[in-house]
Amino acid sequence: MHKNCRWFTLFLVIAFGVVACTSKEEKHKKQAAAYRELAEAYFLERQYSRALQELLKAEKLRPEDALIQNGLGLVYMMKGKYDLSETHFKKAIKLQSDYAEAINNLATVLLRQEKWDEAIIYLADLSQNLVYTTPQYPLLNLGWAYFNKKEYAQAEKYYKLTLKHYDDGFPKDMTYIKALGGLGRTYTATGKFAEALGSFGKAIKWAPTVPDTYYYMGRTYQRCQDGLSQGY
Secondary structure, eight states, X not given: OOHHHHHHHHHHHHHHHHHHHHHHHHHHHHHHHHHHHHHHXXXXXXXXXXXXXXXXXXXXXXXXXXHHHHHHHHHHHHTTOHHHHHHHHHHHHHHOXXXXXXXXXXXXXXXXXXXXXXXXXXXHHHHTOTTOSOTXXXXXXXXXXXXXXXXHHHHHHHHHHHHHHHHTTOOOOHHHHHHHHHHHHHHHHTTOHHHHHHHHHHHHHHOTTOHHHHHHHHHHHHHHHHXXXXXX
């Protein structure tokens, strides 16, 4: 065979091999995406075991897909498997360092495990991300983390920053109510009973059917009465 013919034949073999590999990879990518989308539908229906089955199929095909790793983290979190959830959220962030949703999800599962300091590291970075469209979530979680650390000045700061997000014109939702409740509890912890009752009162105005607000408001009244009876 002529030398040029041999080189041309070798080129064709390599080219067809590349096309075959690319075709197989594209097929796996589409199949994994289909599994992930089905898992998302199951997740929304709270069928977490079925969602997990589909995501595990997707992971076999595309283990380096950050969306799949984040999905696994969410399902494991909903099933109470926080250690596995944390592992998959961290994988998602390793694959895509600016994956804001996965960062917030990781912080959430760290909070559920009472890993306050580690959660604060992730939340602080996320809250300063100027292109993150939902800063109220990490701000609220920062307030909760510092409240549990009994660092009440910091808790108050972040709850107020959460509320400021809504004062700037965003529609009020349950995050707003949680921030008012968290601020009220922070005020109660520091003996600012009038401010606490005012915060709880605002929460009740916007969401009168949330039982936690009434419970913590009642505890604040009790602490206030106890203080008065002791001459404070």
